Amino acid sequence: MKKRGEETKKTDDRVETLDRELSQMGIRIRDSDDRKVRDEVFDEVTLYALYKLAKKKVISAVGGSISTGKEANVFYAEHGEGEDCVIKIYRIRTGNFNAMSDYILGDPRFSNIRKTKKDIIFAWTKKEYSNLSRALEAGLPVPEPIAFDRNILIMGFLGEGGVPYPQLRLAPPDDPEGAYAEVLDLITRLYQKARLVHGDLSEYNILSGGGRLWLIDVGQAVTPDHPSAHRFLFRDIQNMNRYFGSRCKTLDEHEILKGIVGEEFFTP
Ligand SMILES: Nc1ncnc2c1ncn2[C@@H]1O[C@H](COP(=O)(O)OP(=O)(O)O)[C@@H](O)[C@H]1O
Ligand SMILES: [Mg+2]
Secondary structure (H helix, E strand, O other): OHHHHHHHHHHHHHHHHHHHHHHHOOOOOHHHHOHHHHHHOOOHHHHHHHHHHHHOOOOOEEEEEEEEOOOEEEEEEEEOOOEEEEEEEEOOOOOOOHHHHHHHHOOHHHOOOOOOHHHHHHHHHHHHHHHHHHHHHOOOOOOOEEEEEOOEEEEEOOEEOOEEOOEHHHOOOOOHHHHHHHHHHHHHHHHHOOOOEOOOOOOOOEEEEOOEEEEOOOOOOEOOOOOOHHHHHHHHHHHHHHHHHOOOOOOOHHHHHHHHHOHHHOOO
16 A cells, blocks of 8 residues: 555656656646646646657647546637647546547558557557548648647647637528538538548538538548448448428438449448
8 A cells, every 4th residue: 555655656756756747838728726726638648748748849838628528628729829629638637538449440540559548548649649630641631730749639720719619519500501502512522632530520520610610539540441431431321311301402422422432332
Protein backbone atom coordinates (compact mmCIF):
# COMPACT_ATOMS: atom_id res chain seq x y z
CA MET A 1 0.00 0.00 0.00
CA LYS A 2 2.79 2.32 0.93
CA LYS A 3 4.41 1.87 -2.49
CA ARG A 4 1.22 2.72 -4.26
CA GLY A 5 0.79 5.85 -2.17
CA GLU A 6 4.29 6.91 -3.11
CA GLU A 7 3.58 6.35 -6.82
CA THR A 8 0.42 8.42 -6.61
CA LYS A 9 2.31 11.19 -4.89
CA LYS A 10 4.99 11.16 -7.59
CA THR A 11 2.35 11.41 -10.28
CA ASP A 12 0.63 14.24 -8.42
CA ASP A 13 3.94 16.06 -8.17
CA ARG A 14 4.64 15.65 -11.88
CA VAL A 15 1.14 16.84 -12.74
CA GLU A 16 1.62 19.85 -10.51
CA THR A 17 4.95 20.69 -12.14
CA LEU A 18 3.48 20.45 -15.64
CA ASP A 19 0.57 22.60 -14.53
CA ARG A 20 2.95 25.21 -13.21
CA GLU A 21 5.05 25.16 -16.38
CA LEU A 22 1.91 25.63 -18.45
CA SER A 23 0.75 28.50 -16.23
CA GLN A 24 4.12 30.18 -16.69
CA MET A 25 3.59 30.04 -20.44
CA GLY A 26 0.26 31.74 -19.89
CA ILE A 27 -1.84 28.62 -20.31
CA ARG A 28 -4.34 28.13 -17.58
CA ILE A 29 -6.72 25.24 -17.79
CA ARG A 30 -9.93 27.10 -17.18
CA ASP A 31 -11.79 24.15 -15.81
CA SER A 32 -8.89 23.19 -13.61
CA ASP A 33 -10.81 23.84 -10.44
CA ASP A 34 -13.37 21.33 -11.67
CA ARG A 35 -11.94 18.20 -10.15
CA LYS A 36 -13.82 15.85 -12.49
CA VAL A 37 -12.57 17.47 -15.72
CA ARG A 38 -9.12 17.68 -14.20
CA ASP A 39 -8.99 14.02 -13.39
CA GLU A 40 -10.71 12.68 -16.49
CA VAL A 41 -9.21 14.93 -19.16
CA PHE A 42 -6.04 16.59 -17.93
CA ASP A 43 -4.05 13.63 -16.71
CA GLU A 44 -0.28 13.52 -16.82
CA VAL A 45 0.04 12.33 -20.42
CA THR A 46 -2.36 15.00 -21.62
CA LEU A 47 -0.69 17.80 -19.68
CA TYR A 48 2.64 16.70 -21.08
CA ALA A 49 1.31 16.75 -24.65
CA LEU A 50 -0.18 20.18 -23.97
CA TYR A 51 3.13 21.31 -22.56
CA LYS A 52 4.96 20.16 -25.69
CA LEU A 53 2.49 21.96 -27.94
CA ALA A 54 2.77 25.14 -25.87
CA LYS A 55 6.54 24.93 -25.87
CA LYS A 56 6.51 24.74 -29.67
CA LYS A 57 4.16 27.73 -29.56
CA VAL A 58 1.43 25.83 -31.36
CA ILE A 59 -1.04 26.91 -28.69
CA SER A 60 -0.95 30.07 -26.64
CA ALA A 61 -4.17 29.78 -24.60
CA VAL A 62 -6.80 27.22 -23.70
CA GLY A 63 -10.32 28.56 -23.25
CA GLY A 64 -13.73 27.25 -22.38
CA SER A 65 -15.24 23.87 -23.12
CA ILE A 66 -17.19 23.51 -26.38
CA SER A 67 -18.22 19.89 -26.07
CA THR A 68 -17.87 16.76 -23.94
CA GLY A 69 -18.42 13.66 -26.06
CA LYS A 70 -18.15 9.91 -25.51
CA GLU A 71 -14.43 9.81 -26.28
CA ALA A 72 -13.21 13.36 -26.43
CA ASN A 73 -13.49 16.86 -25.00
CA VAL A 74 -13.35 19.88 -27.29
CA PHE A 75 -12.07 23.24 -26.05
CA TYR A 76 -11.78 26.64 -27.57
CA ALA A 77 -8.12 27.72 -27.79
CA GLU A 78 -5.73 30.17 -29.38
CA HIS A 79 -2.62 29.65 -31.46
CA GLY A 80 -0.04 31.86 -33.11
CA GLU A 81 -0.88 35.51 -32.65
CA GLY A 82 -4.11 34.82 -30.84
CA GLU A 83 -5.93 33.16 -33.72
CA ASP A 84 -8.93 30.99 -32.88
CA CYS A 85 -8.46 27.27 -32.86
CA VAL A 86 -9.95 24.19 -31.32
CA ILE A 87 -8.27 21.58 -29.21
CA LYS A 88 -9.74 18.12 -29.16
CA ILE A 89 -8.52 15.88 -26.37
CA TYR A 90 -9.20 12.16 -26.48
CA ARG A 91 -9.67 11.01 -22.91
CA ILE A 92 -7.29 8.27 -21.93
CA ARG A 93 -9.10 7.33 -18.73
CA THR A 94 -12.76 7.36 -19.57
CA GLY A 95 -12.81 7.33 -23.34
CA ASN A 96 -14.95 4.66 -24.97
CA PHE A 97 -12.19 3.21 -27.11
CA ASN A 98 -13.44 -0.28 -27.97
CA ALA A 99 -15.08 1.01 -31.12
CA MET A 100 -11.80 2.69 -32.03
CA SER A 101 -9.95 -0.63 -32.19
CA ASP A 102 -12.30 -2.02 -34.84
CA TYR A 103 -11.81 0.92 -37.17
CA ILE A 104 -8.06 1.21 -36.62
CA LEU A 105 -7.25 -2.47 -36.96
CA GLY A 106 -8.94 -2.77 -40.38
CA ASP A 107 -7.13 0.24 -41.77
CA PRO A 108 -3.99 -0.73 -43.73
CA ARG A 109 -2.45 2.68 -42.92
CA PHE A 110 -2.39 1.72 -39.24
CA SER A 111 -1.89 -2.05 -39.37
CA ASN A 112 1.39 -2.14 -37.46
CA ILE A 113 0.58 -0.23 -34.27
CA ARG A 114 0.79 -1.80 -30.86
CA LYS A 115 -2.57 -2.47 -29.33
CA THR A 116 -2.62 -0.99 -25.85
CA LYS A 117 -5.34 1.50 -25.02
CA LYS A 118 -2.94 4.44 -25.14
CA ASP A 119 -1.43 3.38 -28.46
CA ILE A 120 -4.84 3.04 -30.02
CA ILE A 121 -5.89 6.48 -28.79
CA PHE A 122 -2.66 8.07 -30.05
CA ALA A 123 -3.06 6.34 -33.41
CA TRP A 124 -6.67 7.51 -33.54
CA THR A 125 -5.65 11.13 -32.94
CA LYS A 126 -3.03 10.88 -35.67
CA LYS A 127 -5.61 9.30 -37.95
CA GLU A 128 -8.05 12.16 -37.41
CA TYR A 129 -5.24 14.58 -38.23
CA SER A 130 -4.27 12.78 -41.43
CA ASN A 131 -7.91 12.36 -42.48
CA LEU A 132 -8.42 16.11 -42.06
CA SER A 133 -5.30 16.77 -44.15
CA ARG A 134 -6.47 14.46 -46.91
CA ALA A 135 -9.94 15.98 -46.94
CA LEU A 136 -8.61 19.53 -46.93
CA GLU A 137 -6.15 18.78 -49.75
CA ALA A 138 -9.04 17.46 -51.79
CA GLY A 139 -10.83 20.78 -51.27
CA LEU A 140 -13.46 19.65 -48.78
CA PRO A 141 -14.85 22.02 -46.15
CA VAL A 142 -13.29 20.64 -42.96
CA PRO A 143 -11.37 22.30 -40.10
CA GLU A 144 -7.75 22.95 -40.97
CA PRO A 145 -5.48 20.45 -39.19
CA ILE A 146 -2.83 22.40 -37.27
CA ALA A 147 -0.95 19.89 -35.12
CA PHE A 148 -1.27 16.77 -33.02
CA ASP A 149 0.64 15.26 -30.11
CA ARG A 150 -0.30 12.05 -28.38
CA ASN A 151 -4.05 12.32 -27.61
CA ILE A 152 -4.40 15.99 -28.56
CA LEU A 153 -5.49 17.37 -31.92
CA ILE A 154 -5.32 21.06 -32.73
CA MET A 155 -7.44 22.28 -35.62
CA GLY A 156 -8.97 25.40 -37.08
CA PHE A 157 -12.00 26.91 -35.42
CA LEU A 158 -15.26 26.81 -37.38
CA GLY A 159 -17.26 29.73 -36.15
CA GLU A 160 -17.50 33.45 -35.91
CA GLY A 161 -16.66 35.87 -33.13
CA GLY A 162 -15.62 33.04 -30.82
CA VAL A 163 -18.97 31.28 -31.27
CA PRO A 164 -18.78 27.87 -32.95
CA TYR A 165 -21.07 27.17 -35.90
CA PRO A 166 -24.04 25.05 -34.80
CA GLN A 167 -24.44 21.39 -35.65
CA LEU A 168 -26.86 20.76 -38.52
CA ARG A 169 -29.37 19.22 -36.06
CA LEU A 170 -29.59 22.57 -34.23
CA ALA A 171 -29.76 24.64 -37.39
CA PRO A 172 -32.32 22.98 -39.70
CA PRO A 173 -31.71 24.24 -43.26
CA ASP A 174 -34.05 26.85 -44.83
CA ASP A 175 -33.54 25.11 -48.16
CA PRO A 176 -33.56 21.37 -47.37
CA GLU A 177 -33.31 20.30 -51.06
CA GLY A 178 -30.22 22.46 -51.47
CA ALA A 179 -28.69 21.20 -48.22
CA TYR A 180 -29.40 17.57 -49.18
CA ALA A 181 -27.70 18.07 -52.55
CA GLU A 182 -24.79 19.74 -50.77
CA VAL A 183 -24.39 16.81 -48.35
CA LEU A 184 -24.50 14.24 -51.18
CA ASP A 185 -21.88 16.27 -53.03
CA LEU A 186 -19.68 16.28 -49.90
CA ILE A 187 -19.98 12.50 -49.43
CA THR A 188 -19.20 11.98 -53.14
CA ARG A 189 -16.15 14.27 -53.16
CA LEU A 190 -14.92 12.80 -49.90
CA TYR A 191 -14.97 9.37 -51.53
CA GLN A 192 -13.84 10.22 -55.04
CA LYS A 193 -11.35 13.03 -54.39
CA ALA A 194 -10.10 12.48 -50.81
CA ARG A 195 -10.59 8.69 -51.01
CA LEU A 196 -12.29 8.59 -47.62
CA VAL A 197 -15.55 7.36 -46.17
CA HIS A 198 -16.64 9.42 -43.16
CA GLY A 199 -18.12 6.48 -41.26
CA ASP A 200 -20.02 8.48 -38.63
CA LEU A 201 -21.92 10.96 -40.70
CA SER A 202 -24.99 12.49 -39.10
CA GLU A 203 -26.58 15.85 -38.28
CA TYR A 204 -24.21 15.91 -35.27
CA ASN A 205 -21.03 15.80 -37.33
CA ILE A 206 -21.99 18.45 -39.85
CA LEU A 207 -21.71 22.10 -38.85
CA SER A 208 -23.68 24.82 -40.59
CA GLY A 209 -22.33 28.34 -40.91
CA GLY A 210 -20.81 30.97 -43.17
CA GLY A 211 -23.29 29.94 -45.86
CA ARG A 212 -22.22 26.30 -46.16
CA LEU A 213 -22.00 22.93 -44.48
CA TRP A 214 -18.79 21.59 -42.89
CA LEU A 215 -17.72 18.05 -42.16
CA ILE A 216 -16.14 17.38 -38.77
CA ASP A 217 -15.20 14.43 -36.56
CA VAL A 218 -13.29 12.36 -39.12
CA GLY A 219 -11.29 10.19 -36.70
CA GLN A 220 -13.09 7.05 -37.80
CA ALA A 221 -13.00 7.83 -41.53
CA VAL A 222 -11.50 4.98 -43.57
CA THR A 223 -10.02 4.58 -47.04
CA PRO A 224 -12.01 2.69 -49.71
CA ASP A 225 -9.77 -0.38 -49.26
CA HIS A 226 -10.97 -0.86 -45.66
CA PRO A 227 -12.99 -4.09 -45.64
CA SER A 228 -16.06 -2.25 -44.28
CA ALA A 229 -15.72 0.93 -46.36
CA HIS A 230 -18.82 0.36 -48.49
CA ARG A 231 -20.89 -0.73 -45.51
CA PHE A 232 -19.88 2.49 -43.67
CA LEU A 233 -20.60 4.55 -46.77
CA PHE A 234 -24.04 3.00 -47.11
CA ARG A 235 -24.75 3.72 -43.44
CA ASP A 236 -23.68 7.36 -43.88
CA ILE A 237 -26.07 7.67 -46.84
CA GLN A 238 -28.88 6.05 -44.82
CA ASN A 239 -28.30 8.48 -41.93
CA MET A 240 -28.53 11.44 -44.25
CA ASN A 241 -31.62 10.07 -45.97
CA ARG A 242 -33.21 9.61 -42.57
CA TYR A 243 -32.41 13.18 -41.55
CA PHE A 244 -33.57 14.72 -44.84
CA GLY A 245 -36.42 12.26 -45.43
CA SER A 246 -38.86 14.28 -43.33
CA ARG A 247 -37.71 17.55 -44.90
CA CYS A 248 -37.48 16.95 -48.64
CA LYS A 249 -37.59 14.34 -51.36
CA THR A 250 -34.61 11.97 -51.11
CA LEU A 251 -33.00 9.60 -53.62
CA ASP A 252 -32.80 5.83 -53.43
CA GLU A 253 -29.96 4.76 -51.10
CA HIS A 254 -28.61 2.01 -53.37
CA GLU A 255 -28.62 4.34 -56.37
CA ILE A 256 -26.64 6.94 -54.40
CA LEU A 257 -24.10 4.33 -53.35
CA LYS A 258 -23.76 3.06 -56.92
CA GLY A 259 -23.34 6.60 -58.20
CA ILE A 260 -20.51 7.22 -55.73
CA VAL A 261 -18.48 4.02 -55.90
CA GLY A 262 -19.20 3.19 -59.54
CA GLU A 263 -21.30 0.33 -60.89
CA GLU A 264 -18.35 -2.08 -61.20
CA PHE A 265 -17.53 -1.94 -57.48
CA PHE A 266 -21.08 -2.05 -56.32
CA THR A 267 -21.88 -4.87 -53.93
CA PRO A 268 -25.20 -4.39 -52.11
N1 LIG B 1 -13.18 22.72 -35.52
C1 LIG B 1 -14.27 23.00 -34.80
N2 LIG B 1 -14.78 24.26 -34.75
C2 LIG B 1 -15.87 24.52 -34.01
N3 LIG B 1 -16.54 23.62 -33.28
C3 LIG B 1 -16.09 22.36 -33.28
C4 LIG B 1 -14.94 21.98 -34.04
N4 LIG B 1 -14.72 20.66 -33.82
C5 LIG B 1 -15.68 20.24 -32.99
N5 LIG B 1 -16.53 21.24 -32.66
C6 LIG B 1 -17.70 21.15 -31.76
O1 LIG B 1 -17.49 20.13 -30.83
C7 LIG B 1 -18.45 19.08 -31.02
C8 LIG B 1 -17.77 17.73 -30.81
O2 LIG B 1 -16.75 17.56 -31.76
P1 LIG B 1 -16.54 16.18 -32.50
O3 LIG B 1 -15.30 16.29 -33.32
O4 LIG B 1 -17.79 15.80 -33.22
O5 LIG B 1 -16.24 15.22 -31.27
P2 LIG B 1 -16.98 13.92 -30.70
O6 LIG B 1 -16.07 12.82 -31.08
O7 LIG B 1 -17.04 14.15 -29.24
O8 LIG B 1 -18.34 13.81 -31.34
C9 LIG B 1 -18.97 19.29 -32.43
O9 LIG B 1 -20.27 18.80 -32.59
C10 LIG B 1 -18.93 20.78 -32.57
O10 LIG B 1 -20.07 21.35 -31.98
MG1 LIG C 1 -19.06 14.21 -33.17
